[in-house]
Structures are given as C-alpha cells and as structure tokens.
Amino acid sequence: MQNSSSQSEFEIIRRHFAESGLGFQRSGVELGIGDDAALLDICSDKLLALSMDVLVADIHFPASAEPSQIANRALAVNLSDLAAMAAEPFCFTLGLVLPCSDDSWLKKFSEGLRPLAVQHNCPLVGGDISKGPLSISIQVQGLCSKSQPLLRSGAGVGDKIYVSGTVGDGAIALLALGLDSHLGNQFQFSIEKPADTCQQFFEDAYYQPSPRIDLALAAGKYFSSCIDISDGLYGDLQHILEASKVAGQLCLDKIPYSASALCCVNDENRLMAALYGGDDYELCFTVPAESCADLERVANQIGVRVSCIGEIVAGRGINCIDAKGSLRNFESFSFQHFNYRVPG
C-alpha cells in the first residue's frame, strides 16, 4: 500500500465504509455506523449467533494480494461460521489495521466486501480502523432458530457423515498461488503446471470460497451436527466427534474432489489436502439415517453437491477405511496457527 493521501480515521470510515453502500439498511439494524455502538433489535424467537475471525497478512493471505480478494475472503470465512450454525446472516463489524491510509486500496477493499454483504443481506454496522501491520478482524452476527440451534454436539450413533462441495481445494490452492503450505515438501502438484482453467479454479477456491449459507438455511433442519471445514476434514470432524462423545468411520474413497484436484495432484497428496489442508469452507455435518433422502433431495434442488463420507459409531476417535475396507492410521495434524506440523 502506498500512502498516497493523508486522511483521518473518520474520513476513511465515512468515504469507504459508511457511504460506500456497505452500511445499507436492513430490518433489525436500528443503528449502524456512526455512534459509539451499533444497535440491533433481535426477534424474540431467534438466537443471535456471533463469530469472529482474524485474518493476518502473510499468515492468512498474501499482503500483496488484490484488496478486493482479501476483503471477499475475509467476509466469506466468517459467513462460513454462520453457515455451520445454520444461522441467517444479519450484519457484520470490521476491525481494520492498515500500515497507512491508501485511497485506492481502501476503495477496492470496500468494494470487495460488497458482493457477499449484499448477497446475504448482511450490512456493515460498525467497527474500528487503526494504523499498524495489515490485519482484518470481522465479526459476523447471524440469526438462528431458538427452538433447535445447530451445534457440534448433536451427532448420534448411526447418523451419516456428509460433506458439502469438494474438499482439499483450499490447500491445493496454496500450491497454485505459490504460498507456503504446512503440509510439507512432499506436497506438490503431480504435473508440471496446472492448466489455466485449473489455475483459475484454485485461485477462486482461495479468494472466493462460497460460504454454504444456502445449504445450511435450506437443509440445516436435517442436520444433527455441523462444522465448517477451516482446519481440515480430519480435525474438524474430530471436533464434532469430541463434542458429541462418539466416534466416526470415515470412508476415504468417498471423499469428494474437484476435477482440478483430480487432474493436478496425486492420490496421496489429494487425501492429505482434504484431511489436513483446511481453508475449504465447506460444511461437514451429520444426518440421521431417516433424513438422508430429504437432505439429498433439498441439496439437489438448490444445486449443492453433498457426499456421504461415513457414519457415526460408538466409541471415540476416527477410523479411516480405504477402498478395500482396510483401516488406515493417521495422526491428527490439522491446521493450527501456533503449531504447524508436517505429516509423519
């Protein structure tokens, strides 16, 4: 970013956030940007879901990336947490730390937030802006059912384990973008260079993940538990199993991959990417056997791929079964910000 113009904090907020079309009106937001706090009116039959994610330059995104892409990704990963609770997006707040004020950067950043905000009727209602090393804190607020909130802890023995979309693409995208991966030196493309369509697919997977809000709102009533895949399928499924005090049987050959992942990465690395890569922002969820047909029908209606990848069983931990029915042993090493580990 270049310090091309000197602007006050208030001027930045006014120009790029309050008056940029991000702080649009919606029902329930009684007061948005401009006072000491935003004020929300919550329907008495709803719970308010809150989730905060902090994205740090050169940890969660390259500082040199297009500001609109950074913005889109930052909001998408937060909306993904609301999807995991089957919560309808309500509004968001933004804590932006910037090395200096750059009008052009701020304009693109603000514009990058708008499509997802508008699509999900989720206006910006407040936040803070400060000088410092580039980072983005977003807190999303959502509304969910008071009678039947969707938690990680609801998985029961016999429930089927599902995943939305395809997994592993977030980790493979790091290779495509030339960024560091915590999956180690063995984690490489199996071809010299991805085709242009694959390259574009991976870039989009990284910067424009689609939070699965539509699936969660349409079919969440069939889920017994849910989590979003931000740290890798293995680690995130483990969170469901631990919270629900059950075990999971994971059929490795049922894990859904994108055509680009199938094309560019060998079997073993694709599996590593899916299990331990993270950054997929798909949903992993469980469904009681009697609701699976309903789930698949609704998912099909809204055009979202869902794949049954296993089953909840009694006990603790994850049993990974390969195509031949043999048990495979894996260590747990999903993405953890203070403890990168390479597959053993």
Place this chain on the structure above:
Amino acid sequence: MQNSSSQSEFEIIRRHFAESGLGFQRSGVELGIGDDAALLDICSDKLLALSMDVLVADIHFPASAEPSQIANRALAVNLSDLAAMAAEPFCFTLGLVLPCSDDSWLKKFSEGLRPLAVQHNCPLVGGDISKGPLSISIQVQGLCSKSQPLLRSGAGVGDKIYVSGTVGDGAIALLALGLDSHLGNQFQFSIEKPADTCQQFFEDAYYQPSPRIDLALAAGKYFSSCIDISDGLYGDLQHILEASKVAGQLCLDKIPYSASALCCVNDENRLMAALYGGDDYELCFTVPAESCADLERVANQIGVRVSCIGEIVAGRGINCIDAKGSLRNFESFSFQHFNYRVPG
C-alpha cells in the same frame, strides 16, 4: 514475548480462555466458547449494542507493557463505548494476534481481562487467536433500552454539557510513561519529575481507565446525548454537536482536572491534554436543564464526579469561552490514527 512452549491454537483457547474463569455463565448466553459461533438470547424489550475496538502494539500500548495491563486497558476502552450508550455489558469476544505462543504472557493477559469481566458480568463468549504482530480486537455486546436508546444525536438547545471525572489524564499519562504524544514537543511536564503518587496516578489512568458504566446505568435516563472521550473533549463533543445539528458553548475554566494534572502540567498544556489528548474514557453528555439537579444527585449518590462545562446553543461548531468570558479560537485536531497533527 518468548516462545517458551509450543502450543496449538485449541490448547491456548482451552487453557487460557475457556477454562480460565473468563467464560463464566450468565443469563442470556446460551452457548459460549467452543462451537463455530456463540449464541445469545436477547430479551425482547432490549436492543443489543455492539462495539469493536482494535488495539495495536506500539500504537495503542507499548508492546513491552505488562500483559495484564494491556488486557485490562483493551477491555476497559471497549466497555467505555457501552457506557456511552448507557448499555449494560453482556459479553465480549476477543481476536488476539500474537507473535508466538507464550504461556506466561497468555496467563497474565487472561488474568488481566478477568477483573473487569467479572465486575461487569461480561463473560468471554468466543473469538479467534492467530500468529502475527501483536494486536487485540475486542467486541463488546451490551443491552440497552429499546424505548429510549441513548445516541449522540439527542442534544437540544438549552441542554447543559457535562463531563464525568477529570479529563486530560490519558494524554498526560503518555508523558509519565515516556510514550510518544501527538500533542508535539511543547507538551511537557512543568516540573522535572512527577511525585511518586502522581506517577502512579497517571500509570493507572492509562492502564486502568474506569469505564463509566455505573454512571451511565444509574443516570443515563437523564442524558439527552452521550459519547465517551477517546479522541479528546473537543473532537468528541464535536461529534455530539454534528450528530445533533447544534452548537456548543464550552467554558474552558469549568473543565475538571485531577490533582496530579494540576500539580505536574501548566495551564496551557493541561488544556491541550483535555481538549485534544484523548484516551480519557470519561463520558461527555448533555442533560436538559430541568434534569440537571436529578443527574447531580444520582452522580453524587454513586460517588462519580460530574462537571457542567457548558451549554448547547443554536448554530454549528464549538465556542470556547475563557474565564474572562472571551472567545478563544482552536483548531480541531483530536486524536486520529492516520493523521497526527501538532497544535498550530
């Protein structure tokens, strides 16, 4: 911070936040730390107030400061925003960016959050932790009256302008702590070195500001508008006047100073500190003339000093009147993170 031990993100959250006594139960918090989002049940007669402040190392606090002091300050400045809305603290979320995981630092930081959280029945309900340059994003949630929310925009002609406590101490504290001030080279102590009691007073003013929650909850019903003084009395009062579309007459000789400020800083610098220093976290508010006696009685009952420093008049802007009744001209240059200016 020393990287004295390698811990995962989940382990840090569990040890230092979920199980540290910070995530205590309170009515209305249906789900706290541990799922994709926290879940809140809001009384139907209340509005939810949201406010986020980001504190960046070496901008808002010295990176080398005691972690418990950093933590206390970070939560206090956020609670101060709730006080400005006369909102009762409800819960908070924390986005913590740390260069590395240090058990001892994290323990002290977590302990530093606890006193204010417990005092105001405001548990930690979620957040995020990541590797990166030290910064702290806190979002506070509060509950306020649906029938009569307290905004900046309610000041009316004839209302009296009040301030709680004393002002200028936040800026003078920077001198006491040897930190940079945006008030320029002329801004200095008038004595060689503050006495120990004064030094301690300024350190406490910086690291342990008292958010004026008690005053706001007890007497907020008498306020027609309110803001907290984070950027300096001049700039913050200006926000009230602009939002309310009125002018203010500010009696400079009525501005309340601490004994330590009177002892260590000359008249002109004390005035600069009060008007343009910021970081005081006192409340500036307006009260209709007929409610002033009630306000002063309630403030006296709870032991909080309040001072009438002026009056709302028709027009725009701030008229500063000195002890002789003469108009003094000041430029507006309150604390703004991207545009430090020195008094002209």
